[in-house]
Structure formats: C-alpha cells, structure tokens
Amino acid sequence: AQSVTQLGSHVSVSEGALVLLRCNYSSSVPPYLFWYVQYPNQGLQLLLKYTSAATLVKGINGFEAEFKKSETSFHLTKPSAHMSDAAEYFCAVSGGGADGLTFGKGTHLIIQP
Amino acid sequence: DTAVSQTPKYLVTQMGNDKSIKCEQNLGHDTMYWYKQDSKKFLKIMFSYNNKELIINETVPNRFSPKSPDKAHLNLHINSLELGDSAVYFCASSLSSTPGELFFGEGSRLTVL
Numbered sequence: 656a657q658s659v660t661q662l663g664s665h666v667s668v669s670e671g672a673l674v675l676l677r678c679n680y681s682s683s684v685p686p687y688l689f690w691y692v693q694y695p696n697q698g699l700q701l702l703l704k705y706t707s708a709a710t711l712v713k714g715i716n717g718f719e720a721e722f723k724k725s726e727t728s729f730h731l732t733k734p735s736a737h738m739s740d741a742a743e744y745f746c747a748v749s750g751g752g753a754d755g756l757t758f759g760k761g762t763h764l765i766i767q768p
Numbered sequence: 769d770t771a772v773s774q775t776p777k778y779l780v781t782q783m784g785n786d787k788s789i790k791c792e793q794n795l796g797h798d799t800m801y802w803y804k805q806d807s808k809k810f811l812k813i814m815f816s817y818n819n820k821e822l823i824i825n826e827t828v829p830n831r832f833s834p835k836s837p838d839k840a841h842l843n844l845h846i847n848s849l850e851l852g853d854s855a856v857y858f859c860a861s862s863l864s865s866t867p868g869e870l871f872f873g874e875g876s877r878l879t880v881l
Contacts, residue, residue, distance in 0.1 A: 687868045698772070698858055698872030699811075743809055749868030753799045753818040755860075756868055758811040 657682045657748045659729075661759035669767045674718075674733040676762050678746030681727065687749040688729045689756065690720055694742045702744075705729060716740070741766045771795050774859050774873035781849060782881055788845045789876045791859030799823075800842040801870065802834060803858040811858070817842055818864055849880045 662677040680686055687706050691699040703714025710722045720731045729746060743763050747756040772793045781787055793800065801824075802814040816824035817836045831847045842859060856877045860870040 689868050691870075693809075696874075698860075698874045699870070700872070701869060704868060745811065747868065751867040753816050753823045753862075753864050754867065755799075755801050755803075755813045755816045755824060755862075756870060757813070761809045761811075763809075 657686060657750055657757055659688075659746045659748050659757065659759040661744075661746050661762050663762055664760065665763045665765065667765040667767060668736050670738055671735050674731070674736045674740065674764065676731040676744050676746075676764065678720075678729045678731065678759060679727050680729060680746075680748055682748060687751060688720075688722065689747045689749065690714065690718070690729075690731050691745045691747060691758075692716075692742050693745065693761075699745065702731070736764075736766050738766050738768065740764060772859055772861055772871050772873040774857075774876050777874065777876060779876060779878045780881065781879070783849055783851060785849050786845070786847045787849060787878070788843055789857055789859075789878075791842045791844070791873060793840055793859075793861040793871070795861055795871060797861035797863050797871070798839055799862050799864050800836065800839075801860045801862075802842065802844050803860060803872075805856040805858060805875070807855070815842075815844075846878075849878075851880050854878055854880045 658681045690702040705722045746759040799818045801816045815834045820836045856875040859873040
C-alpha cells in the first residue's frame with residue numbers, strides 16, 4: 656500500500672524567508688507524487704506533481720519540489736514566503752488510473768509579518 | 769464557469785435525517801470522487817467512479833450511497849445521519865489518463881446536531 660507522511664502539522668516562517676514542507680513516501684512501485692494547497696474554506700488546488708520525468712518539479716506560485724528516491728522524500732520549497740502563502744498543504748500519492756489520491760495529514764503554513 | 773460544483777455548500781440537520789449532496793463537473797473528465805475531510809483536516813477517499821462505474825468503495829458505512837447518473841454527475845446520499853458524519857465532503861474529478869491530477873469542488877460542510 657502506498658502512503659505519505661508529512662513531518663510537522665504546523666510550520667511558521669517569516670515573510671521573505673525560505674519555506675520548507677517535508678513529505679516522505681512509502682511505495683513498492685515508482686509513485687506518482689503531488690502537492691496540493693487548500694486555502695481557508697476552499698477546495699484543494701494542485702501545486703505540482705512528480706511523474707518520473709524530472710526529479711526537480713516546478714509548480715505554481717513559485718513552489719518547487721525535489722524527488723529523492725534514496726531518501727524516499729518529496730519536500731516542497733519556496734525561496735521567499737509571501738503572506739498569501741498561508742494555507743494548508745497536502746502531500747499525496749496516487750497508484751494511477753482511477754485510484755484517486757492518498758493524502759498526508761497536512762501541514763498548516765503560517766506566515767509571520 | 770465553475771469546473772466542479774457542489775450543492776449545497778452548507779447543510780445543518782438533525783441526527784437520523786437523510787440528506788443528499790450533488791456534484792457536477794464540466795471538464796469532460798471520466799472519473800469522479802467523493803472525499804471526506806474531518807475536523808483535523810484529514811482527507812480520506814470514500815468513493816471513485818470511472819465512466820459511471822464504481823471503482824473504489826472504501827470502508828464507508830452503507831448508509832452512504834453514491835450514484836452517478838452520467839459521467840458529469842456524482843451524487844452522495846446519506847441515510848440516518850449520525851453525529852460522526854459531521855465533516856466537509858469534497859467532490860473531485862480527473863482524467864484517468866492523468867492520474868492524481870484532481871480538480872476539487874469547494875466542499876459541502878455537513879453539520880449533524
């Protein structure tokens with residue numbers, strides 16, 4: 656069975672500082688990995704995805720993530736945080752086809768002015 | 769035009785009642801899902817339909833019954849509501865050819881009193 660683990664239920668950074676949200680995966684086959692963002696009272700929106708092409712994946716809003724097989728990790732980063740980045744972030748894994756997504760427990764990102 | 773729309777957005781009801789949530793997507797996707805998000809923001813897949821056929825039916829009480837009249841619609845009917853059913857229910861859709869790239873509705877917040 657595939658799963659993802661997000662380290663840290665809450666992460667707080669200052670505006671302009673580096674954002675690092677951690678995700679480790681468990682999968683017996685090469686996984687499809689994703690990061691989604693959820694703003695308050697909204698549905699989830701795809702930030703970026705890894706599907707075994709490039710290991711460094713660029714997404715929307717300046718976010719990127721690096722797939723590291725040796726560390727079974729897919730951490731999300733952004734060089735400089737904006738106040739508008741405050742949201743819940745979910746790492747997720749898919750088995751393909753109509754399998755849908757298995758989500759991590761989420762990380763709440765807080766941006767300090 | 770909203771890509772994935774759910775109605776109603778809010779539902780407040782008494783224990784024991786029956787309620788339905790409707791979902792429609794205008795993206796031409798062939799797969800639709802229901803997810804449940806609890807008060808701790810944890811997201812769990814409930815059902816997935818591909819071309820109107822049930823693909824995933826997670827361990828969900830049989831009080832929950834999905835129905836897909838066509839590829840663009842997936843409704844969720846809940847019988848004999850319980851306090852523990854209080855949650856936000858998200859509908860989502862995707863193409864089976866691009867696994868994991870889900871488009872979510874804005875959610876339906878169900879409160880059972």
